Amino acid sequence: MADHHVIIDNLVKTYPGAQKPSVDHVSFSLPRGEMLALLGPSGCGKTTILRMIAGLIAPSSGAIRLDGRDVSAIPVYKRNMGMVFQAYALFPHMTVAENISFGLEMRKVGRAEREERVRKALDLVKLAGFGERKVSQLSGGQQQRAAIARSLVIEPELLLLDEPLSNLDAKLRDEMRDEIRDIQARTGVTAIFVTHDQDEALSMADRLAVMSAGKLEQIGTPLDIFDRPQTHFVASFIGAGTFFEGRVAGPGLAEVDGLPLLHFAGEAAIGSSIKLMVRPHRLLLAGEPGQPNSFSGVVEHIVYRGQILTLSVRCGSRVLQADLPTHAGVLPKKGDNVTLTVAPDDVTLIGREAA
């Protein structure tokens, strides 16, 4: 941790006049070259964190360290960080090349080198030949690329992206997702991007920091976050799932209202209250009634989504969500009696590492 490239240490921000802090004792760190996603619902403080790192606003308390050096006192224009704004913020009175060249001019880079680096940056984001265009003559996707080129050409210590894809239409978004990932990998720049879109975060980031109401809930790899959520918030914010409140009845056994004993993976003291979760795609249609973790019920509702079929199955007082692959032979219909099953390993104990 201590040798990490970027360290965010107990950052707090309370806006003037606000009752509660918008960012509340948040700490995390990134090794060099990592891409971290700050994920959370709108208003949870993601942008505020990014702006504190950038130096656009001052933290109420806490430190931001780059290579062990506290940069909190360094003014924004000397921090050498690149920022891609949600609305791109390209300078409308300059050409694309002038936009990209701006940061180099501020660094007093000579004209010849400037031109060379601008050309390379344009190549990097696949905008070769667009340098002389006015910003208004670019499409949304191209403006996004230009903004990325502008922030990378200065070879920033850290690249910050605030909801970089939210202004693009769905198809372009998928394309830019790969592209940004690719550019980041090729340049090796350490990057933090903010998003409220879980798919975006899971597919682009090396690690995710999930936030809620100003607090950091959990930080980990996409797999960690998805399969081993530490809090109910993380489990419900990322992906769908059916949640169970229960009491531990024995080793790996839980009593849950309205269902037979549930087998789960993980350790918990007998008699303690726990929270369990089953992801819809972990429920299989293969169970025999009476086997462990088998739930028989009636299909109440079906949603067809192309590759998967989402079933709502009523088992006693509970409704279970199950995703079935549509190529899996005969598919159940509404009103059918079905038996669902789930492996104990796939019944996740929330808030504790799985065994």
Place this chain on the structure above:
Amino acid sequence: MSAAVTAPASGAPAASRGILLILLLPGLVALIITFLLPLLWLLRASFASSAVGALSGGDWTLEAYTTVLFDPFYWRVAWNTLVVGFNVAIFAVILSYPIALFLVRTQSRFRGVLTALAVAPLLTSSVVRTYGWMVILGDRGVINSTLQSLSLTDGVIRLTNNSFGATVALIEILMPYAILAMLSGFGRLNVQLEEAAAMLGASRLKVFTRIVLPLSLPGVLTAALLVFVLAISAFVTPRLMGGGRVFVLGTEVFNEATVTLNWPLAAALSVMLLVLFSSIILLYQRALRALEV
């Protein structure tokens, strides 16, 4: 302004074009009656030989124009007018710019109130405000009496009855217009652009010179034009602050029209003012196009 009239022309179905014409008709009629006809009459009057001729038609002559063009006095008047106009425009714009910039950028919840305050002087007549300036700048005004009671000066410093006084008063009187014009012309300013520039390494000074200034230039230009046009056509303020000793086109038109009753000459001078306006507006449009591409 002209865009609103020409925009729907091509491609609009015939029926809706008919409706547009009907909608435009009242405004058009009003413009013809209050603007075009008087203007034509003014042109006609400038070619008449006397006030009577100006009213009733009669003969055509270039007499008024020969006077205007060959009498050095009127060249001086035109020159004075331009000097006053430029000075007023430049200083009004320089003084209004920080105010307008502040009003556009402030996050204060009093922004609306502050904006209203900035343009509130428009609520009082410019005559009243001119008299206010006479109280301040006059020979026995606030400034002179203060300086004298502090024994900093012996005699009176002439601050009125000259073009200095007229210029000062016009600057203050026209500043609200400059502020309004800038507020509406600063649409391309955006705090995020300034933040982006700062992130790229621009100091506050660089952010101003490279981002804020260029993006606000169209608004500045509009304000300068508006103030200039209002300043060169001003009559009351130069007349009162000049004490009859400042000769600009506005005061001379008034003189010829009401004192010497030389209506053809007054009309010719007005035409001269119009020519000045038009050339300035042409220049302005050129400059704006160069700025905004």
